[in-house]
Amino acid sequence: MTSNDLEKFDKMKTAGNLAARTLDLITQYIKPGITTSDIDKLGYEFIKDHGGHSAPLFYRGFNKSLCTSLNNVVCHGIPGNKILNEGDILNVDVTAIVDNHYGDTSRMFVLGKTSVKAKNLIETTYDAMMRAIKILKPGVKLGDIGYEIQSFVEENGFSVVKDFCGHGISTTFHEQPNILHYGKKNTGMELIPGMTFTIEPMINSGKYEVKVLEDGWTAVTKDKSLSAQFEHTVGITENGYEIFTESAKGYNKPPYL
Numbered sequence: 001m002t003s004n005d006l007e008k009f010d011k012m013k014t015a016g017n018l019a020a021r022t023l024d025l026i027t028q029y030i031k032p033g034i035t036t037s038d039i040d041k042l043g044y045e046f047i048k049d050h051g052g053h054s055a056p057l058f059y060r061g062f063n064k065s066l067c068t069s070l071n072n073v074v075c076h077g078i079p080g081n082k083i084l085n086e087g088d089i090l091n092v093d094v095t096a097i098v099d100n101h102y103g104d105t106s107r108m109f110v111l112g113k114t115s116v117k118a119k120n121l122i123e124t125t126y127d128a129m130m131r132a133i134k135i136l137k138p139g140v141k142l143g144d145i146g147y148e149i150q151s152f153v154e155e156n157g158f159s160v161v162k163d164f165c166g167h168g169i170s171t172t173f174h175e176q177p178n179i180l181h182y183g184k185k186n187t188g189m190e191l192i193p194g195m196t197f198t199i200e201p202m203i204n205s206g207k208y209e210v211k212v213l214e215d216g217w218t219a220v221t222k223d224k225s226l227s228a229q230f231e232h233t234v235g236i237t238e239n240g241y242e243i244f245t246e247s248a249k250g251y252n253k254p255p256y257l
């Protein structure tokens with residue numbers, strides 16, 4: 001890697017770490033009775049108080065600091081007055097900017113007790129993301145990432161959303177290449193050291209189709225089935241990968257004890 005790459009990795013680690021710490025912080029507050037805009041405020045304050053700012057705020061007209069995607073919402077849910085209830089499942093997606101570099105990460109949260117199906121969906125989604133991350137190294141192709149996720153998810157009886165994907169990320173929020181969460185082995189661009197991107201599979205318990213609501217952001221499952229997502233920002237090293245958005249508290253997937 002070049003010295004520019006090393007500097008970029010350092011800065012993205014700082015931004016990624018702040019995004020991960022934001023999720024760590026809000027974890028204790030996510031209980032029945034809280035609203036998604038309460039979560040948004042907590043995230044906004046924490047990021048601002050720790051030397052960063054939220055990337056979603058004012059991004060293409062988005063007017064909140066993070067995304068909250070509840071139950072059948074696939075991604076880009078807008079925080080609001082909605083009160084969370086026992087049994088709900090929620091994705092919170094945080095993107096922090098520090099020193100002009102981005103860190104983008106999301107996790108699922110479970111409100112109290114939920115169904116076995118929802119728990120399986122969440123487990124499968126987390127495991128799919130981690131399986132894809134674990135194969136990362138120079139020479140691996142983008143199609144290998146998609147294959148790893150899609151084959152595992154479909155074996156488990158769930159489906160991969162096709163309308164949204166991971167993305168290159170560094171000093172801009174969304175850049176090339178697109179990281180599809182489905183695909184064929186040994187196809188697509190080869191990974192090289194210094195590349196930085198997200199892996200963020202959205203997995204539905206029913207069919208893969210989604211639609212975007214009137215607000216222009218909220219993506220929901222067409223069949224109203226549940227959807228789950230996790231996201232990490234990663235960098236490709238000489239021999240493998242680095243995760244920039246790991247939880248220092250070990251809050252990887254629910255339950256967060």
Ligand code: MF3
Pocket residue numbers: 055056057059060062066067076093094095104198200217231
């Ligand atoms: N964080 C989302 C992603 O993973 C993007 C959110 S854009 C927003 O790419 F405007 F909806 F916040």
Ligand code: CO
Pocket residue numbers: 104166167198200231
């Ligand atoms: Co992303």
Ligand code: CO
Pocket residue numbers: 093094095104105106200231
């Ligand atoms: Co994100």
